[in-house]
Amino acid sequence: xxxxxxxxPATRTEEAAVRADELxxxxxxxxxxxxxxxxxxxxxxxxxxxxxxxxxxHWDVVGHYLFAxxxxxxxxxxxxxxxxxxxxxxxxxxLVAVMRLSASPVLYALSSLFxxxxxxxxxxxxxxxxxxxxxxxxxxxxxxxxxxxxFVQLDTNSLLTPSIAALLALGxxxxxxxxxxxxxxxxxxxxxxxxxxxxxxxxxxxxxRRIVLPQAMRxxxxxxxxxxxxxxxxxxYVSVIAAHDLMSNIQDVYAQNYQVIPMLVVAALWYLxxxxxxxxxxxxxxxxxxxxxxxxxxxSPLRRMFVGVTDLLTTNRERKG
Amino acid sequence: MAQPxxxxxxxxxxxxxxxxxxxxxxxxxxxxxxxxxxxxGSGKSTFLRCINHLEKVDGGRxxxxxxxxxxxxxxxxxxxxxxxxxxxxxxxxxxxxxxFNLFPHMTALENVIEAPVRVNGVxxxxxxxxxxxxxxxxxxxxxxxxxPSQLSGGQQQRVAIARALAMKPxxxxxxxxxxxxxxxxxxxxxxxxxxxxxxxxxxxxxxxEIGFAREVGDTAVFMDDGVxxxxxxxxxxxxxPEQERTKAFLSKVL
Numbered sequence: 214x215x216x217x218x219x220x221x222p223a224t225r226t227e228e229a230a231v232r233a234d235e236l237x238x239x240x241x242x243x244x245x246x247x248x249x250x251x252x253x254x255x256x257x258x259x260x261x262x263x264x265x266x267x268x269x270x271h272w273d274v275v276g277h278y279l280f281a282x283x284x285x286x287x288x289x290x291x292x293x294x295x296x297x298x299x300x301x302x303x304x305x306x307x308l309v310a311v312m313r314l315s316a317s318p319v320l321y322a323l324s325s326l327f328x329x330x331x332x333x334x335x336x337x338x339x340x341x342x343x344x345x346x347x348x349x350x351x352x353x354x355x356x357x358x359x360x361x362x363x364f365v366q367l368d369t370n371s372l373l374t375p376s377i378a379a380l381l382a383l384g385x386x387x388x389x390x391x392x393x394x395x396x397x398x399x400x401x402x403x404x405x406x407x408x409x410x411x412x413x414x415x416x417x418x419x420x421x422r423r424i425v426l427p428q429a430m431r432x433x434x435x436x437x438x439x440x441x442x443x444x445x446x447x448x449x450y451v452s453v454i455a456a457h458d459l460m461s462n463i464q465d466v467y468a469q470n471y472q473v474i475p476m477l478v479v480a481a482l483w484y485l486x487x488x489x490x491x492x493x494x495x496x497x498x499x500x501x502x503x504x505x506x507x508x509x510x511x512x513s514p515l516r517r518m519f520v521g522v523t524d525l526l527t528t529n530r531e532r533k534g
Numbered sequence: 535m536a537q538p539x540x541x542x543x544x545x546x547x548x549x550x551x552x553x554x555x556x557x558x559x560x561x562x563x564x565x566x567x568x569x570x571x572x573x574x575g576s577g578k579s580t581f582l583r584c585i586n587h588l589e590k591v592d593g594g595r596x597x598x599x600x601x602x603x604x605x606x607x608x609x610x611x612x613x614x615x616x617x618x619x620x621x622x623x624x625x626x627x628x629x630x631x632x633x634f635n636l637f638p639h640m641t642a643l644e645n646v647i648e649a650p651v652r653v654n655g656v657x658x659x660x661x662x663x664x665x666x667x668x669x670x671x672x673x674x675x676x677x678x679x680x681x682p683s684q685l686s687g688g689q690q691q692r693v694a695i696a697r698a699l700a701m702k703p704x705x706x707x708x709x710x711x712x713x714x715x716x717x718x719x720x721x722x723x724x725x726x727x728x729x730x731x732x733x734x735x736x737x738x739x740x741x742x743e744i745g746f747a748r749e750v751g752d753t754a755v756f757m758d759d760g761v762x763x764x765x766x767x768x769x770x771x772x773x774x775p776e777q778e779r780t781k782a783f784l785s786k787v788l
Contacts, residue, residue: 408588409635409694413649413701414625416618423652427639504639504681 274475278466279482287462288483294379294458295445301384302444303437306391311421313396324392331389337450339386343378344454379451379458387444394436398429430502438495442488449480459483537600539564539705539736540585544594547580554580556760557594562753567737569747569768572757573783578740581757582707585738586627587620598627598705625653628698632710634690636682642669642693643678646700654701661700668696672726688719692726699730706730708739744787748772756780 264270278284312324331339347369356363373381402425410420449460460480467476540562547555554577562568570578583589584596587604593612596603604620605612615623637645646665650656656664669675672692674685682690691711698706708727712720724746731737731750741747747754747768754768756775764777775781 403635405631405633405635406637409629409631409637411621412586412588412624412627412629412707413697414621414653415649416621419652423648424637428637502639 269474270478271472271475274470274472275478275482278476278479283462283466284459284479284483287457287459288487290376290457290461291445291448291459292487294376294383294448294451294456295441297380298383298387298448299441299444301380302387302391302440303395305384305388307395307426309388309392310395310399313392314399328389328392331385332393336382336386336447337453340379340382340451340454343373343382344375346373346378375451375454375456378454379448379456383444383448383451387440390440391437394433394440395429398431398433399425401432402428427502431499434495434498434502438492438498441495442491445487445491446484449484536564538562539566539599540568540738541597541600542581542594543596545581545584545591545596546593547577547584547589547591554760555584555591558757558760558762560755560762560765562736562738564736565734566752567731567739567750568753568755569751570738570740570755570757571742571744571747571772571783572763575759576757577760578755578757579709582709582738582740585705585707586624586629588629590614598623603627621653625649625701626704628701628703628706630691630694630698630706630708630711632713634682634687634694634714636690636694636697638682641679641681642674642685642696645682645693646697649697650700665696665700668699669693671699671729672696673722686719687715688722691715691723695723695726695730704736706735706737708737708741710740710742712741712743742787744772744784756783758783 265272309324309327312320313328315321350369353367353369353372354363355365406424406428407420410424411417415423448458451458452460452464455461463476463480467473470476538561540560542558542560545555545558546553558577558581560568560581570582572578580589584591585598585603590604591612601623602612603623604615606615607613636642637648640648643662643665646668647656647658647661650661650664651658666675666678669678672695674689674692674696677685677689677693682693685693695711711727712723715723720743724743727737727739727746728750739747739751751768753765754771755765756763756771756777756779758779764771764775764780771780772784775784
């Protein structure tokens with residue numbers, strides 16, 4: 214410990230003798246943080262070192278497959294599945310949320326039934342169900358009920374390819390969860406906002422679109438960001454119906470070469486990279502919809518991080534000085 | 535004589551078993567300022583909100599410029615209109631709220647142009663020019679780009695008045711417009727309202743500002759317990775009232 218004059222006990226007269234403009238405040242010193250950081254770093258280095266040297270991990274296999282074409286094909290499927298399922302989830306979820314808040318008992322009942330059904334059954338069951346839906350209905354028809362008139366008739370098996378079945382399962386399941394998030398967002402908006410819009414002659418749909426939803430977004434975005442990151446990882450489930458996503462292709466490889474652990478490392482590295490990238494647009498969206506609410510929201514996330522780091526460095530310098 | 539702007543005959547409203555309006559009769563002529571006063575719970579705000587159908591009436595006739603606001607009459611029945619039809623009729627009735635209710639995600643200027651652009655289909659450039667004039671008029675021309683959170687309560691309320699005026703209303707409703715303000719900010723808002731009254735705007739104002747009602751009001755209406763206790767010239771009703779209940783109320787607030 215450095216013994217500075219300020220830390221030594223001083224008598225009242227000594228204290229009073231220091232000129233007021235010479236006095237500067239020093240923040241609390243957090244020695245324990247430095248010790249904890251050193252210990253954590255040491256164990257991390259140990260762990261990484263042991264993993265790096267472990268011959269069973271076969272880093273050469275990891276390196277070989279990390280940028281393989283098959284893995285890239287899987288990645289592309291995983292990415293579009295995530296994007297499309299979230300788009301369906303958000304659009305349908307918003308519709309269901311508005312129905313659930315509607316004054317109409319019919320719309321309320323229908324939307325409640327939807328949420329009950331798709332939130333109440335396991336996603337895995339839903340995925341396999343859509344993949345095997347052809348066993349339930351052989352054909353999908355569009356026509357006039359109770360007559361023989363049909364406009365379009367499609368074979369269910371050719372319609373519900375594994376990709377479409379996966380998309381349907383993920384999208385509908387997500388819609389059930391998203392609807393609850395959107396509903397909470399809508400309900401968080403002050404009813405006075407709707408009254409003000411109505412008093413200006415705005416119709417209900419316009420009020421929802423221009424006034425309520427933009428304000429609800431502030432509450433909706435953080436959990437929807439979570440849902441998106443979750444969805445990216447959840448797409449791995451569709452490997453059970455061989456939908457050719459990243460996980461399906463990883464399984465295909467280790468089913469042949471038995472290199473399970475190295476292939477899982479490849480999968481984990483890609484999922485980690487993608488979820489990391491996904492948190493960037495979330496921060497940007499939060500700022501966009503935080504307009505007019507908080508002052509900090511006007512500062513970009515990168516800038517906030519920069520300010521945080523420079524603060525840390527300057528206090529460190531003061532400590533050393 | 536011309537059609538009165540607001541005409542109420544036996545307007546009734548109840549929440550469950552609680553009667554909040556027990557037959558209100560009231561007439562506001564064009565260009566007049568009518569101040570509604572009374573203790574809280576007297577039904578004055580509820581009545582004001584019935585005028586633009588934010589609250590539904592249960593019986594009686596309530597017309598604005600000769601039209602029923604939220605209903606269509608068929609014999610002895612009032613059929614409630616659809617929300618979109620009510621919205622049509624609300625366009626010409628401006629309203630200012632106690633808690634301002636500005637749209638927090640829009641700047642002052644965006645708040646003002648929202649309804650003219652989206653409801654009346656005015657083109658954006660014209661709406662902006664018009665909005666700037668309105669903001670100048672309420673003394674906030676230099677705050678057009680500010681968000682509501684960056685404005686004081688009094689400034690927010692003046693933006694709210696500009697927002698209502700942007701729809702060129704024939705009637706303005708004020709629901710305790712200065713009750714949520716710091717005392718020092720009340721004056722600016724009342725000045726704007728005084729200005730509007732002098733311009734000939736028809737106004738119905740729920741207020742606790744006895745001084746404003748006396749000075750600017752053409753009629754003062756004292757309500758208590760869902761009925762009109764006393765109505766007339768504010769210089770009589772608010773200075774030398776006939777009814778005991780009015781006297782008791784005034785002695786408490788003055």
